[in-house]
Amino acid sequence: xxxxxxxLFFASYRELVGASMLSVELEEGATVxxxxxxxxxxxxxxxxxxxEPAIAVNHTYAMLDEPLxxxxxxxxxxxxxxx
Amino acid sequence: xxxxxxxLFFASYRELVGASMLSVELEEGATVxxxxxxxxxxxxxxxxxxxEPAIAVNHTYAMLDEPLxxxxxxxxxxxxxxx
Amino acid sequence: xxxxxxxHCSVGPDVIDPIEVLSQVGSDEDxxxxxxxxxxxxxxxxxxxxxxxxxxxxxxxxxxxGEIAGEAAEKLGTDRVAVEHxxxxxxxxxxxxxxxxxxxxxxxxxxxxxxxxxxxKKRLPVWKKEHYQDGTEGWVKGAVPPGTAAATxxxxxxxxxx
Amino acid sequence: xxxxxxxHCSVGPDVIDPIEVLSQVGSDEDxxxxxxxxxxxxxxxxxxxxxxxxxxxxxxxxxxxGEIAGEAAEKLGTDRVAVEHxxxxxxxxxxxxxxxxxxxxxxxxxxxxxxxxxxxKKRLPVWKKEHYQDGTEGWVKGAVPPGTAAATxxxxxxxxxx
Numbered sequence: 001x002x003x004x005x006x007x008l009f010f011a012s013y014r015e016l017v018g019a020s021m022l023s024v025e026l027e028e029g030a031t032v033x034x035x036x037x038x039x040x041x042x043x044x045x046x047x048x049x050x051x052e053p054a055i056a057v058n059h060t061y062a063m064l065d066e067p068l069x070x071x072x073x074x075x076x077x078x079x080x081x082x083x
Numbered sequence: 084x085x086x087x088x089x090x091l092f093f094a095s096y097r098e099l100v101g102a103s104m105l106s107v108e109l110e111e112g113a114t115v116x117x118x119x120x121x122x123x124x125x126x127x128x129x130x131x132x133x134x135e136p137a138i139a140v141n142h143t144y145a146m147l148d149e150p151l152x153x154x155x156x157x158x159x160x161x162x163x164x165x166x
Numbered sequence: 167x168x169x170x171x172x173x174h175c176s177v178g179p180d181v182i183d184p185i186e187v188l189s190q191v192g193s194d195e196d197x198x199x200x201x202x203x204x205x206x207x208x209x210x211x212x213x214x215x216x217x218x219x220x221x222x223x224x225x226x227x228x229x230x231x232g233e234i235a236g237e238a239a240e241k242l243g244t245d246r247v248a249v250e251h252x253x254x255x256x257x258x259x260x261x262x263x264x265x266x267x268x269x270x271x272x273x274x275x276x277x278x279x280x281x282x283x284x285x286x287k288k289r290l291p292v293w294k295k296e297h298y299q300d301g302t303e304g305w306v307k308g309a310v311p312p313g314t315a316a317a318t319x320x321x322x323x324x325x326x327x328x
Numbered sequence: 329x330x331x332x333x334x335x336h337c338s339v340g341p342d343v344i345d346p347i348e349v350l351s352q353v354g355s356d357e358d359x360x361x362x363x364x365x366x367x368x369x370x371x372x373x374x375x376x377x378x379x380x381x382x383x384x385x386x387x388x389x390x391x392x393x394g395e396i397a398g399e400a401a402e403k404l405g406t407d408r409v410a411v412e413h414x415x416x417x418x419x420x421x422x423x424x425x426x427x428x429x430x431x432x433x434x435x436x437x438x439x440x441x442x443x444x445x446x447x448x449k450k451r452l453p454v455w456k457k458e459h460y461q462d463g464t465e466g467w468v469k470g471a472v473p474p475g476t477a478a479a480t481x482x483x484x485x486x487x488x489x490x
Contacts, residue, residue: 011221011293012305054314059226061313079308082292083204094383094455095467137476142388144475162470165454166366185347194420197369207359258356
């Protein structure tokens with residue numbers, strides 16, 4: 001059964017991708033790293049996303065080996081600049 | 084010509100001495116150390132003042148070898164506790 | 167939510183009143199209170215700035231700020247931490263962040279307030295776009311959040327915005 | 329006077345309004361402002377306290393606070409330091425000291441505000457008498473000012489009040 005996740009892009013990544021949200025289908029058991037690879041494999045503009053980006057899964061920072069679940073919210077987080 | 088200085092006592096020193104101000108006559112060329120010695124030599128309650136106190140001469144902290152001038156204001160400063 | 171143990175914590179577009187933030191902390195036990203105020207300044211790296219836009223990943227920023235505030239409360243030894251971070255378009259002199267803490271002794275207040283602002287800069291999913299006086303604009307160079315591939319794997323590659 | 333280079337500096341019996349002190353600093357150049365507030369707390373070394381009396385060597389305290397503020401301004405790189413220290417009888421929760429600073433970047437503001445309060449505790453000729461809830465009272469154990477015989481010569485002997 002395919003896995004559907006919502007991918008969010010913020011700030012410079014949103015400008016780069018040209019969208020703030022994208023629904024992506026992945027194979028069951030896919031990880032954050034698989035999602036990044038799948039997107040970058042689509043070519044421009046996605047191949048300009050870093051291969052090792054900062055990612056948050058359901059509002060918590062995660063590494064590339066984090067497994068994904070149905071309906072997860074995966075955010076691509078450019079370097080942050082609060083304060 | 085004798086030297087006349089005004090000596091001030093604050094907080095716990097004021098309570099110890101029982102006065103907040105005292106005029107003292109010293110010999111010309113006297114230092115802070117001479118003033119301390121002269122007072123402690125008077126016996127109780129002055130002999131309870133420390134032999135090496137914190138002293139301010141005309142609103143500036145001074146060591147015992149500081150020379151005194153006519154009309155100087157010499158303050159005995161107990162350990163401070165501002166803030 | 168990580169902010170259960172602190173007095174107040176919010177991220178959003180409302181104007182920040184630092185005095186109101188400060189007024190939320192304090193107690194008869196406390197001998198020290200500290201208020202930090204971050205303000206949009208008129209220059210950045212030598213370039214004249216006319217304003218700033220703050221973007222945020224709002225739901226996550228609220229959660230992350232709560233966790234930061236909770237960690238500061240542990241340092242503080244009290245729950246008296248109040249913090250607000252603003253989003254949207256800000257003019258020069260407008261308050262972007264206010265952090266108030268109070269504690270029995272001063273050292274804890276200084277440490278806790280400093281911790282909150284430093285962690286905000288490291289971890290809070292917020293981004294600033296500077297508007298320069300010459301009419302151009304640009305994203306402020308940011309920090310890579312710890313606990314991500316960007317921090318541990320490819321800092322050099324991913325640490326700069328594309 | 330040492331306070332020529334700072335915005336405001338005073339010692340005296342007037343009630344302190346921390347907000348008013350904070351409002352004196354700040355500038356379009358500044359990205360950070362910090363306010364430290366010292367408050368009379370209800371306990372000291374585990375004993376319940378009902379109030380506090382602040383005595384001062386007023387003329388010297390004003391001069392010394394000006395010098396401290398001036399030194400902080402040097403650290404800050406701006407003249408934006410405002411500080412007030414109160415004297416007289418204070419109740420629990422009343423403000424004894426307020427220190428406000430502002431600067432282009434936050435590190436300087438934290439360092440400068442911390443410097444002012446630490447130096448006040450070391451050097452300002454002010455003394456506190458605590459009123460305990462059991463009706464007794466006592467002078468708060470203080471610090472020996474640097475640059476005196478008590479500090480360099482006989483610390484052990486002169487470092488305690490008689």
